[in-house]
Amino acid sequence: MTPSLLVLTDFFQAANGALDYAATLAPPLGARLVLLHVQRDSLLDPERFSGEAPDLEHEDVDLGFQRLIRDLPGPVAAEIGHGQVADAIAESVRHHHPTLLVLGRPNSENTPDELVTTTSLDILRAVPYPMLVVPHPLPAPHPPRRVLVAVDGEPFTLGAHAATLRHLLDALQAELTVVQVVEGPAPEEIATEALNSVLSLGLALPQSVRTRSVSALRPAEGILRVARPTEFDMVILIARPRSFVSELFHHSVTAQVLRQSPIPVLVLPAQE
Structure with missing residues (x-):
């Protein structure tokens, strides 16, 4: 098909x-x-x-x-x-x-x-x-070349959706940055942990993959601070079921980024 x-x-x-x-x-x-x-x-x-x-x-x-x-x-x-x-x-x-x-x-x-x-x-x-x-509005659309993947540091799997992410990354050949937001100082080992959580999905990541850790009181604020059009073309969020099974979704990280992101947001539902 x-x-x-x-x-x-x-x-x-x-x-x-x-x-x-x-x-x-x-x-x-x-x-x-x-x-x-x-x-x-x-x-x-x-x-x-x-x-x-x-x-x-x-x-x-x-x-x-x-x-x-x-x-x-x-x-x-x-x-x-x-x-x-x-x-x-x-x-x-x-x-x-x-x-x-x-x-x-x-x-x-x-x-x-x-x-x-x-x-x-x-x-x-x-x-x-x-x-x-x-x-909307968005400048002249083009395939994303700079993709930000935001993770929270907790273990996760994507199930069948891992194939979607794999296909997307392979097809776009985009420069990838994996980011994790933490409270207080953001040590370099946090960035490594974020990368490992993505590698655990068995993805063939591009050689140019980067890691980044951001310090912020609220995860959504940290993601939005990084996800700017001058740096990235798309942000990928890993959304856990608890993010959208109740009215608490309106106050979740996923919801805030969806409301305020100036660049396209791809939400991938995780399995827990």
Whole structure:
């Protein structure tokens, strides 16, 4: 089966930006794009964010798909889901087995934090699956060449998702930096421990892999301090089940980075 990237779209700017980004990832990954639009009763209904978007008729959705597909290279599939967005994604995942889920994050300056994280939370609850969240606005998209992997120093496994990370790193041939955030001074051995936790996954890491330790009172603050567009193109977070199985997700490291990161965030659910 040809690999695919499942891109959630509502035909608005944030979703279009995520699609543009996914289109740059598809060629090196050898993947096709699958566009999914979930009708009005989904949590990604644009009106949930702006309160201004009109209801989309079936004809409007068809025209939206045609406009998007016309500008995309390579094979593209489009489908309409119904009901809650997490349920629609779960059904699409069962059908397509995509490499990644891709969705856009609207500019959250005027949007409550709870609303920004609701969709991500519901998706991770229903479908613990590799999810790439692309912030809007984002400069001209390009395949990431500088990737930051943030770990917490505790043992973890990714199960079947380890293959996703392996495929991504092999395809992108990106420069990799593994970082761990600690309170107080950040000794060099902490950086080595962070690297070892990633090596334990059996990944063939590039020779140019770097390590870094950061001192911060809160892990999310340390990650966001490092994950700047001038240094990195993407940040990978290892999210533990406790990060998204309850309402505490809204206050978790994963949620804060998803809300505030200026670069795309790939969330990989860990197994414990």
